[in-house]
Amino acid sequence: MELPEVEVMRRDLQKEVVGRRIEDVEVRSHRNTARVIRRHRGGEEFRAELAGTTITTVDRRGKYVLFHVERDGAGGRGRALVVHFGMSGQFVRGTKKDALSPHTHVVLEFLDGGDLRYVDPRTFGELFVASAGALGEVKELAHIAIDPLSEMFTRERLAHALARRTVRLKPLLMDQTFVSGIGNIYSDEVLFDARLRHDRPSNSLSSREVLRLYRSLREVVRDAVQHRGTTLGDQAYVDLFGNAGEFQSELKVYGRKGLSCARCGAAIGSVKLSGRTSYFCPRCQR
DNA sequence: GTTTAACCCTGCACGC
DNA sequence: TGCGTGCAGGGTTAAA
Numbered sequence: 001m002e003l004p005e006v007e008v009m010r011r012d013l014q015k016e017v018v019g020r021r022i023e024d025v026e027v028r029s030h031r032n033t034a035r036v037i038r039r040h041r042g043g044e045e046f047r048a049e050l051a052g053t054t055i056t057t058v059d060r061r062g063k064y065v066l067f068h069v070e071r072d073g074a075g076g077r078g079r080a081l082v083v084h085f086g087m088s089g090q091f092v093r094g095t096k097k098d099a100l101s102p103h104t105h106v107v108l109e110f111l112d113g114g115d116l117r118y119v120d121p122r123t124f125g126e127l128f129v130a131s132a133g134a135l136g137e138v139k140e141l142a143h144i145a146i147d148p149l150s151e152m153f154t155r156e157r158l159a160h161a162l163a164r165r166t167v168r169l170k171p172l173l174m175d176q177t178f179v180s181g182i183g184n185i186y187s188d189e190v191l192f193d194a195r196l197r198h199d200r201p202s203n204s205l206s207s208r209e210v211l212r213l214y215r216s217l218r219e220v221v222r223d224a225v226q227h228r229g230t231t232l233g234d235q236a237y238v239d240l241f242g243n244a245g246e247f248q249s250e251l252k253v254y255g256r257k258g259l260s261c262a263r264c265g266a267a268i269g270s271v272k273l274s275g276r277t278s279y280f281c282p283r284c285q286r
Numbered sequence: 287g288t289t290t291a292a293c294c295c296t297g298c299a300c301g302c
Numbered sequence: 303t304g305c306g307t308g309c310a311g312g313g314t315t316a317a318a
Contacts, residue, residue: 001311001312002311002312005311032295032296035294084312084313085311085312086295086311086312086313087295087310087311087312088295088296088297088311103296120295121296121297122294122295122296122297122310122312123294123295123296124294124295124312124313125312140313165288166287166288167287167288167289168288171288171289174312176312176313183312184310184312185311186311232311233298233309233310233311236311254311273290274289274290274291275290275291275292276310276311276312277309277310
């Protein structure tokens with residue numbers, strides 16, 4: 001799950017769970033559940049943090065979703081449930097009557113009936129509760145770079161950041177401390193849209209190329225959110241209501257090895273870069 | 287600072 | 303049908 005999918009999930013959650021009280025939390029006894037709540041000493045500690053709280057808002061930082069929760073009479077000292085979906089994590093709505101799917105790790109049970117389940121087969125995802133006022137002290141969150149959809153993300157800022165580095169564009173776009181929310185799919189799509197090769201050193205871009213990269217970053221990500229994300233492959237992403245995204249039909253290079261480039265007709269190529277497959281047009285990306 | 291490889295998991299597609 | 307292999311949208315760490 002990359003920024004667009006996480007943002008779609010955040011928006012769905014904002015409509016679905018804000019104002020609802022968490023009556024209880026069930027931490028399942030799946031053999032990998034301890035991994036999913038690894039920052040807590042155990043399920044009981046995790047449960048105690050959330051049971052009896054009310055969700056006030058749902059926020060996002062990079063690929064993390066943050067549920068702000070408050071307890072009656074706590075005087076505004078809120079806590080935050082921080083969630084990273086990894087490669088296969090997702091939230092599913094349910095009720096007591098619905099059977100739990102096999103890789104359910106945590107169930108938030110609401111006072112008004114109904115629940116929210118965290119399901120994650122590969123368990124690269126994670127849930128933890130921290131003080132809402134001290135999220136900056138959580139290492140991973142503190143280092144998350146600016147959001148490409150933020151108004152603060154300007155062309156000048158991007159140009160400055162690119163010039164300070166010498167690394168290749170693709171891994172740089174995926175570096176969450178450089179710009180947040182971009183993963184393997186969207187880095188390829190952004191670079192195609194900007195007509196830039198994955199292995200261009202970041203400090204080699206002309207100002208015109210920086211502008212293209214800037215526009216592509218914003219437009220591709222915004223477009224993907226509007227299409228409710230990309231649903232591809234096994235254990236594919238679906239939104240809170242179980243619906244697939246629609247951006248997969250808009251993909252120009254990702255997963256299209258050997259097919260012809262929509263812009264120039266050349267065959268889309270792929271390379272393996274530090275374990276990740278990268279797709280690009282060898283003719284029109286320079 | 288940059289780059290690569292290995293690792294943490296499960297499930298699926300594929301070839302034999 | 304069964305088995306082995308490789309691959310998957312993420313992120314961290316160690317080593318070169």
